Amino acid sequence: MENNTEHVHCLIIGSGPAGYTAAIYAARANLKPVLYQGIQPGGQLTITTEVENYPGYPEGVQGPEMMIDFEKQAARMGADIRYGMATKVDFMEPPFKVWIDEEKLITADSVIISTGASAKWLGLESEQRLNGYGVSACAVCDGFFFKGKEVAIVGAGDTAAEEALYLSKLCSTVHMLVRRDQMRASKIMQDRVFKTENIKVYWNTSTQEVLGEKKVEAVRIMNHETNTTADIPVSAFFVAIGHKPNSDIFKGWLEMDDAGYLLTTPGTSKTIIEGVFAAGDVQDKIYRQAVTAAGSGCMAALDAERYLAMKGI
Template sequence: MKKVLIIGTGPAGLTAAIYLARANLEPLVVEGYNPGGQLTTTTTVENFPGFPEGIDGSELMQRMRLQAERFGAQFIQGEVTKLGLEASPYQIHLSNGDTMNAVAIIISTGASARLLGIPGEKENMGRGVSTCATCDGFFYRGKRILVVGGGDSAMEEANYLTRFASEVSIVHRREELRASKIMQERARKNPKINWLLNRTPLEVVAENERVSGLRIRDNRTGVEELVETDGIFIAIGHQPNTAFLQGQLPLDEQGYLQVERGSPRTSIPGIFACGDVQDPHYRQAITSAGSGCMAAMDCERFLEGSAYHDWSSN
């Protein structure tokens, strides 16, 4: 039986692993089949403290993993399909049929950006296709950018990107926007924002391994055209990776794990959540890392007061 098991290896899960390993709690980390989280799709991270020249997203995650391993964290690859949270020690079921027990669990499975599902999109992620304006907007100074989406997130990202881009065009498949009135008004008043409404994205086009355009169809006329651009930001929302919980923990209407305000504690003692899986607002590497630290510290306090204190017999 493990003292603590961490699910997920993004900034939150790896930070939790570092803290718990340094506390001699020997955390076991379950990394999925795409370890590292969303940062592995980012070519250069320039807003994570300590790297003034920037750092490749995959390299940052690898360094954090090595740091956790250095202090004694152990890693196994697999996908958690179900948790048994009826009583402690809790059960963790993996897709290969294995079952493990742990006194405490930290859930840091993150959230996945919703994508359009069109040709060229995934292939050019990090090469001109992005899902995070705060992360990547800086790289588009003086460039032309397309933002795909019609909700509040799209309006917010478009407004933010006008700080850098020479021109931002919003592409939305309907004539009407889903965004709130105030967000629509802010976008419409911004002189740098253009509108391509009632257009359906069909294909991301790239040249020399960089995005060069987006092929779209005018829904009114059926005419297709290629819109030249230097970057495409997909802003149609995120999906928290919580399906495996099967209703065992409270989720909000979007599927994000609910935690006590200002804390990583869930409604079940010994079960903690950190990172994007419980954060629908910030979704930044640094905030995820900070919440991973919080989860580890609260987990350590929980274990100190747990009835399972005689680890040598387990």
């Protein structure tokens, strides 16, 4: 095992906007960061097509292309970017231990966790096939592309209600598909949905298939009470059944909320363990935007730099 161990000053786990921004700042501060990209290099943005709301790209940019830009910038600053996934950690004491792909052991003076979150999907073949072609897990990111069109959204919690309301301002009709005979969303959010004339709620309804060859053209729904199916013509299908933070390997080491989001000291990236920091969607269930993730990656690198300076490491 010894020859498969390496010590690093600053280890960054994950490669979305948070991880790459942390790498840019950490490299410039001469922390010699090593970044492991994880299972999905570039993170959730690599399954997005057009990104129009990130500052500095006046013409918009493709999600994967934007992540390549982030990666190139981090590499140019001197960050050591590698393929590989963190599979186990031991945060008992510094230097912290992180195993990569279950075989290589990295010991690190500081760790920045930016493992992100993954959207929950319904699990339909058509949903995956048309992902980026009208199927989306982010109304705030993609709603704009369907201005004046009819769209469908599936979900029953606060996020689904919020996204349906957001879409109602842009789209002609929002068909909201709710699996049960009631919503989980808070009373105030439900009231807003019911008061919005162009949101049509379908109770006891599940999605059977997203229809369309090259892009979303309709959604096939089934009513559980009547056992009948119907096709609703729509241009987009939004899935808002929640996100799952990629935090499983930190269970037992770091504090997290009921959904698994890592808890940080408000206004910082600090976790309960001194020297371990968290940034981006793994600790942010409220905003979940590329620009906020990048901002928190910057915070994590600055927090790590101060911690290492204070420890004299």
